[in-house]
Amino acid sequence: MKQLITLIVSAIAIAGCGSGSSEGGADDQLTVGFSQVGSESGWRTSFTQAVQAEARDRGIDLKFSDAQQKQENQIRAVRSFIAQGVDAIVIAPVVETGWKPVLTEAKRAGIPVVIVDRNMALEDDSLYLTRVASDFVEEGRKAGRWLMEETGGDCDIVELQGTVGATAAIDRMTGFNEVIANYPDAEIVMTQTADFTRARGKEIMETFLRAMDPADICAVWAHNDEMALGAVIAMKEAGIDPGDDILVVSVDAVPDIFKAMADGDTNATVELSPHMGGPAFDAIEAHLRGESVEKLISVNGDLFTQETAAEEYQKRTAG
Amino acid sequence: MTGPKSIISTLQRHGALWPLVALGLIWLVIIIVNPGFFAFTIQDGRVFGGVIDIFNRGAPVALIAIGMSLVIATGGIDLSVGAVMAIAGAVAANLIVGTDLPAPLIILAGLGAGLAAGLLNGTLVAGFGIQPIVATLILLVAGRGVAQLLNDGQIITFQNEAFAFVGVGTLLGLPMPVWLVLFVLAAMLLITRRTALGLFVEAVGANASASHYAGVPVRAIKLTVYAIAGLCAALAGLVATADIQGADANNVGLWIELDAILAVVIGGTSLMGGRYSLVLAVVGALIIQSLNTAVVLSGIPPKFNLVIKSAVIVAVLMLQSPVAQAQLASLRRRFTA
Structure with a gap:
C-alpha cells in the first residue's frame, strides 16, 4: 500500500516535471507546488478548481498533489516539491500537527510556504510565509x-x-x-x-x-x-x-x-470562499519582489439569498 | 403455565431478557425527557410516532446486523459493510442519473454490486484462508475508494420517486425500511430454520475442522454467509441513498460496521462463533438507535454524545457477562431462599 502511494506520488511528481520542462524556456515563469487535502466534498473540489484556474490566469506552473486525506502523502509531496526546486509551496493541511520537520526542510531550501484553509500548529512563525484562511x-x-x-x-x-x-x-x-x-x-x-x-x-x-x-x-x-x-x-x-x-x-x-x-x-x-489561491499567489509574488507579507490573510465570503x-x-x- | 414468571424464564433461556430490559429502560428515559415522543398519529395514511422513527432510522444497522450475525456465527467478521453500502449507493445513483433503467433493475444492480463484494470477501476467507478481519479490511479501505471513484468525488443527487420509495416510501402505513427489515428477518429466519443452513453455520463457528470431517461443506457455508452479509449491506446502502436522494460516498455507512457488530454483540451473539440470534441482533440495533434518539432528545450538549452512548453500552454488556449473571443468580437464590 505504502509503496503504491510512493509510486503514485513520484509518478505525479515526474509527470509534473515533464510538463514543466516541455513548456520550458520561460525562466521567469513561477513554479508553485500545491498540496491539497483530497477531494472529499463538493466544496473541496471547487477549492482545487479555483486555485488551478487562478494559477492558469497568472501563468503560474502549478504542480498539484492530492493527498487523499493523509498527512504522510502531503509530507512526501512537499519533499518532492523541494527536490524539484519550486519557487513556492502552498499547503492545505489535513491536520494541524506534525509539520515542523518538513517545513524546516523547506525553509533551509529557501522555499516560502503558504498555508491555506485549515491551520497548522506551529510555534515558530518563521517557518511559513503567511496563512490564508476563511474567517x-x-x-x-x-x-x-x-x-x-x-x-x-x-x-x-x-x-x-x-x-x-x-x-x-x-x-x-x-x-x-x-x-x-x-x-x-x-x-x-x-x-x-x-x-x-x-x-x-x-x-x-x-x-x-x-x-x-x-x-x-x-x-x-x-x-x-x-x-x-x-x-x-x-x-x-x-x-x-x-x-x-x-x-x-x-x-x-x-x-x-x-x-x-x-x-x-x-x-x-x-x-x-474557495478563492484562496489569489491571495496566496499575491503573497508569494509580493514576497519574491522583496516586500513583507502579513502573517494572516482572511478571506471573506458573501451572503447569498x-x-x-x-x-x-x-x-x-x-x- | 404462562404466568409472568414463566415468560421471564423463557426470555432468559433465550438470552433475550437483558437486551429487552435495556431497550425498555432507554425508552422509559425517552418518555421521561419527552413525554409526547411516543404518541402515535395517523396522517395521510401513514402512521407517525417515536417507535416508528426508531425502527425506521435503525433499519440500515438492523439490516447489516442480520447479515453480520451469520458471519460472526461462523467465527468470522465483516468490516467492509459500510464500504459496500457506499458502493451500492454509488452504483444506483450513477445508473439513475446516467441511464433510463427502471427502478427495479437499478435496485437489482445495487444488490448485485453488494453480492459481488460479499463473494469477494467470501472467496478471500473461504478460498484463500485469509483471516476474516484482514480479508474484509481490504474492502473496508478500497471499497469506499471505489465508490468515490464512481461518484467522481462528488455527492450524486437524483430525482427518482420509484427508487426513493425504498427509503422514504410508505406501505400499509409503515415506512418501507421497516418492512424491509421485517422481510429480510423473516426470510433469513426461514432459510436458517427450515433448511440445514442455520445448523451448519453454528457447526462451522463452533469447530470448523470437526465440521469439515463430519461432512459439512465449510467453504461453501462461509462463502454463503459473506455473500448474504454483502447483500444485506447493499440493501442498507440503497435505503440510506434513497433516504437523502443522493449517494454520499464519503459518509454513507461510515463506522456502521462498528454499530452493526455492537448490535450483534448486544444481542448476545459470541464473537467466538457458534451461537447467534437474528431477532436479538435486530433488538441490538434498536437499542443503539434508541440511544441515539434519547441523546438528541435529552438536550445534552453534543460533545457528551459518545461518552453517554458508550457508558450505557458498557452497562448492557456487563449485565450480560457470565460473571454478572452468576452474581445476579446467587442474589436471587439468597432472596428466594
Whole structure:
C-alpha cells in the first residue's frame, strides 16, 4: 500500500516535471507546488478548481498533489516539491500537527510556504510565509445578522452543529451566538451535531420535529449546506414547507444549495470562499519582489439569498 | 403455565431478557425527557410516532446486523459493510442519473454490486484462508475508494420517486425500511430454520475442522454467509441513498460496521462463533438507535454524545457477562431462599 502511494506520488511528481520542462524556456515563469487535502466534498473540489484556474490566469506552473486525506502523502509531496526546486509551496493541511520537520526542510531550501484553509500548529512563525484562511466566526455572524434582520430579532432557532470539535463548527457557532445574544427574543431552542452530513442532518431534524411542535420553530441554522439540505428533506416529509414555514440558513455555498434556494426550499447561505489561491499567489509574488507579507490573510465570503440563487446556480454548474 | 414468571424464564433461556430490559429502560428515559415522543398519529395514511422513527432510522444497522450475525456465527467478521453500502449507493445513483433503467433493475444492480463484494470477501476467507478481519479490511479501505471513484468525488443527487420509495416510501402505513427489515428477518429466519443452513453455520463457528470431517461443506457455508452479509449491506446502502436522494460516498455507512457488530454483540451473539440470534441482533440495533434518539432528545450538549452512548453500552454488556449473571443468580437464590 505504502509503496503504491510512493509510486503514485513520484509518478505525479515526474509527470509534473515533464510538463514543466516541455513548456520550458520561460525562466521567469513561477513554479508553485500545491498540496491539497483530497477531494472529499463538493466544496473541496471547487477549492482545487479555483486555485488551478487562478494559477492558469497568472501563468503560474502549478504542480498539484492530492493527498487523499493523509498527512504522510502531503509530507512526501512537499519533499518532492523541494527536490524539484519550486519557487513556492502552498499547503492545505489535513491536520494541524506534525509539520515542523518538513517545513524546516523547506525553509533551509529557501522555499516560502503558504498555508491555506485549515491551520497548522506551529510555534515558530518563521517557518511559513503567511496563512490564508476563511474567517469562520465572521461567517457565523453574517448568518446570524441575516436571520435577525429577516425575523426582526424574534425567532426560535434549531441548530444543526458540525462535527464536534471541528474549528469550523466551533467558530461558526461563536459568531452566530454573538449576534443573537443582542436580541432577547431570539433563542436557540434545540441544538445537536449532525456531523456536517446530509443523512445526519435529515435524521436530527426529524427528531427535532418529533420532539417539539414544528409551528414553534422559526428557523433552522445549519453549520453547513449539506446538513441544511438533509433538514429540508425531513421537513418536506413531515408536510412542512421549508423556506416558508421554517426559514433555513447555512454556510458553504455549494452548488446544490443554490438549486434549493432557487426552488424556495432554503433562504440564505454564506459563502465559504474557495478563492484562496489569489491571495496566496499575491503573497508569494509580493514576497519574491522583496516586500513583507502579513502573517494572516482572511478571506471573506458573501451572503447569498434566493434572489440571485438561480443565476448563481447556473454560473456555478456551468464552469 | 404462562404466568409472568414463566415468560421471564423463557426470555432468559433465550438470552433475550437483558437486551429487552435495556431497550425498555432507554425508552422509559425517552418518555421521561419527552413525554409526547411516543404518541402515535395517523396522517395521510401513514402512521407517525417515536417507535416508528426508531425502527425506521435503525433499519440500515438492523439490516447489516442480520447479515453480520451469520458471519460472526461462523467465527468470522465483516468490516467492509459500510464500504459496500457506499458502493451500492454509488452504483444506483450513477445508473439513475446516467441511464433510463427502471427502478427495479437499478435496485437489482445495487444488490448485485453488494453480492459481488460479499463473494469477494467470501472467496478471500473461504478460498484463500485469509483471516476474516484482514480479508474484509481490504474492502473496508478500497471499497469506499471505489465508490468515490464512481461518484467522481462528488455527492450524486437524483430525482427518482420509484427508487426513493425504498427509503422514504410508505406501505400499509409503515415506512418501507421497516418492512424491509421485517422481510429480510423473516426470510433469513426461514432459510436458517427450515433448511440445514442455520445448523451448519453454528457447526462451522463452533469447530470448523470437526465440521469439515463430519461432512459439512465449510467453504461453501462461509462463502454463503459473506455473500448474504454483502447483500444485506447493499440493501442498507440503497435505503440510506434513497433516504437523502443522493449517494454520499464519503459518509454513507461510515463506522456502521462498528454499530452493526455492537448490535450483534448486544444481542448476545459470541464473537467466538457458534451461537447467534437474528431477532436479538435486530433488538441490538434498536437499542443503539434508541440511544441515539434519547441523546438528541435529552438536550445534552453534543460533545457528551459518545461518552453517554458508550457508558450505557458498557452497562448492557456487563449485565450480560457470565460473571454478572452468576452474581445476579446467587442474589436471587439468597432472596428466594
